[in-house]
Amino acid sequence: MVRAGLPHPSPFLHRARVRSSTVSVPVPLRILVTDEIDREGVDLLRAVPAFDVDELPTLPAADLLERIDQYDAIVGRSATRVTEALLRRARRLKVVGRAGVGIDNIAIDVATELGIAVINAPAGNTVAVAELFFGAMISLLRHLTRADSSMHAGRWERSELLGTELRGKALGIVGLGRIGGEVAHRAHAFGMDVQAFDPYVGDERFAALRVKRAHTLDALLEAAQILSVHVPLTDETTGMIDAAALARLRSGAIVVNMARGGIVDDDALRAAIDRGHLAGAVLDVFVKEPLTGDHAFRGYDNVVLTPHIGASSAEAQRNVAVDACAAVRDALLNGDLSRSLNGALAGEDAVTLGPALLLARRAATVARALLADRGATAIASLTLKTGDDLTSSAAALLAAAAAGMLEGVVEAERLNLINARSMATARGVVLAHGEGGFAPHSRAIEVRLVAGVHAMRVGGVAALDMTPRLTRIADFHVDVAPRGTLLVLTNYDVPGVIGRVGTTLAEAGVNIAEYHQARLAAGGEALAVISIDGAPPAHVRERLMALRDIRSVTVVKFGEGA
Ligand code: NAD
Numbered sequence: 001m002v003r004a005g006l007p008h009p010s011p012f013l014h015r016a017r018v019r020s021s022t023v024s025v026p027v028p029l030r031i032l033v034t035d036e037i038d039r040e041g042v043d044l045l046r047a048v049p050a051f052d053v054d055e056l057p058t059l060p061a062a063d064l065l066e067r068i069d070q071y072d073a074i075v076g077r078s079a080t081r082v083t084e085a086l087l088r089r090a091r092r093l094k095v096v097g098r099a100g101v102g103i104d105n106i107a108i109d110v111a112t113e114l115g116i117a118v119i120n121a122p123a124g125n126t127v128a129v130a131e132l133f134f135g136a137m138i139s140l141l142r143h144l145t146r147a148d149s150s151m152h153a154g155r156w157e158r159s160e161l162l163g164t165e166l167r168g169k170a171l172g173i174v175g176l177g178r179i180g181g182e183v184a185h186r187a188h189a190f191g192m193d194v195q196a197f198d199p200y201v202g203d204e205r206f207a208a209l210r211v212k213r214a215h216t217l218d219a220l221l222e223a224a225q226i227l228s229v230h231v232p233l234t235d236e237t238t239g240m241i242d243a244a245a246l247a248r249l250r251s252g253a254i255v256v257n258m259a260r261g262g263i264v265d266d267d268a269l270r271a272a273i274d275r276g277h278l279a280g281a282v283l284d285v286f287v288k289e290p291l292t293g294d295h296a297f298r299g300y301d302n303v304v305l306t307p308h309i310g311a312s313s314a315e316a317q318r319n320v321a322v323d324a325c326a327a328v329r330d331a332l333l334n335g336d337l338s339r340s341l342n343g344a345l346a347g348e349d350a351v352t353l354g355p356a357l358l359l360a361r362r363a364a365t366v367a368r369a370l371l372a373d374r375g376a377t378a379i380a381s382l383t384l385k386t387g388d389d390l391t392s393s394a395a396a397l398l399a400a401a402a403a404g405m406l407e408g409v410v411e412a413e414r415l416n417l418i419n420a421r422s423m424a425t426a427r428g429v430v431l432a433h434g435e436g437g438f439a440p441h442s443r444a445i446e447v448r449l450v451a452g453v454h455a456m457r458v459g460g461v462a463a464l465d466m467t468p469r470l471t472r473i474a475d476f477h478v479d480v481a482p483r484g485t486l487l488v489l490t491n492y493d494v495p496g497v498i499g500r501v502g503t504t505l506a507e508a509g510v511n512i513a514e515y516h517q518a519r520l521a522a523g524g525e526a527l528a529v530i531s532i533d534g535a536p537p538a539h540v541r542e543r544l545m546a547l548r549d550i551r552s553v554t555v556v557k558f559g560e561g562a
Pocket of ligand 1: 174175177178180197231233259285308309
């Protein structure tokens, strides 16, 4: 079936769940622009003869609900709430476009269920942030705000405004992704010495950007005179730059956070500035925004504060508008879903393949966590093997495995089945699909990751209508549902270990959902997989590691996505 009025049949149309009647007379595709977005983006939609574009940026929610069933696409920014009620009423809707990154205003699960593609524009503000970095740095190093306000106040304080240069300074970048890369690129023009720490990025990107790789965060901290974080806010990066990290920085260093509030511990930062260890800081992002009242740094003239304006340039706003509108146009006209956050599987597909996707994703997350605990984080390859009943869905399953591998490494809202493969390959990971050598009609999956000299395989079975099970970790046969949080322990197969582990978890208030113990041979190496409810309390890993005969403990907390 084809949705009403589309000029070209497309893969998108086949995927979308069709709820409108098929008509023979072509009707224009109606697009509603619901927020103020840059003209250039809107003009791009208006230029398509098959489109009929309405701009109603201040439409109250009730009016939007009233008329939403007339539109094939809506495009907006964060102000429009694309709620479940709105989507369920939107009988013609095929695409929701967001001119920006965040999609917390869109009920994406409902959109997926209804076969409505959700498209955002994640890359358009990269340069804006990178340029702000240099603006703020130079402002701090050359006392520009002080110079400006003293001049406006009628003073001439030249001798007090001796600054320092960027040239020759050691810049330490944490996270060599989009923004980190643009900062590095520009830092060379200033004659800076650029190093970065990003264990998830391959050597090729470091070489292409002419950035020296710091193999540990500590090594970067010890080298940096200016430290700038450009990582997503994840479990791993929350509080990453804490008091201990700041103490490792060279005396007189400067810390910059233009990524997300909470990556740098602001209290520790203030203490380090107060005791004179650090020369200053630049902060564009905060744990709680907008900043109200007496924030700790207000009044510090060696701390440049900006109100989360990293992406606030006319060009960035134009870029995201053009980017989102072009992607909406291509999705509507050609069924191009390569930019869709949810487009790989819409409607019924998601129901039948859902368990297998979840298994592929979680198997990869487990494999990566186990490798990371062995110190192997730069993944070189991911190979997915599937049983023959899943071969036809290999592409989607490979995407799910790539997403699982990247979970916690890239921003969750950017990671999806459509973009996971390209994100993985951009990081230098070679993706492959192979026949599994499983029994006929098998719905088994195995993910194998290689990082340097280390390799890890994790597999399972996703039978139809059943919760998927993990059945293999490395050489061990296990049987556990990959849900909530998994603790994976290796130990010596001696009496008493299970009891000690159980007691330790009970004392920590942890409720065990499943406990599977496996061994290769009596008295040899053993592995336990423990599924627990909720997140483990702090220090549970350390307490387990302290137990006799335990060799390793890996905590795997799964994200929400399948
Ligand atoms: P990106 O996904 O392109 O890059 C992030 C990089 O961080 C990746 O290369 C990843 O490998 C690396 N990384 C992840 N976890 C790490 C860890 N534990 N240690 C070291 N490296 C790690 O993202 P981006 O587009 O460059 O955005 C970077 C940050 O900037 C994000 O937090 C984003 O939200 C923020 N941002 C802020 C503004 C603003 O207005 N201030 C605007 C856009 C983006």
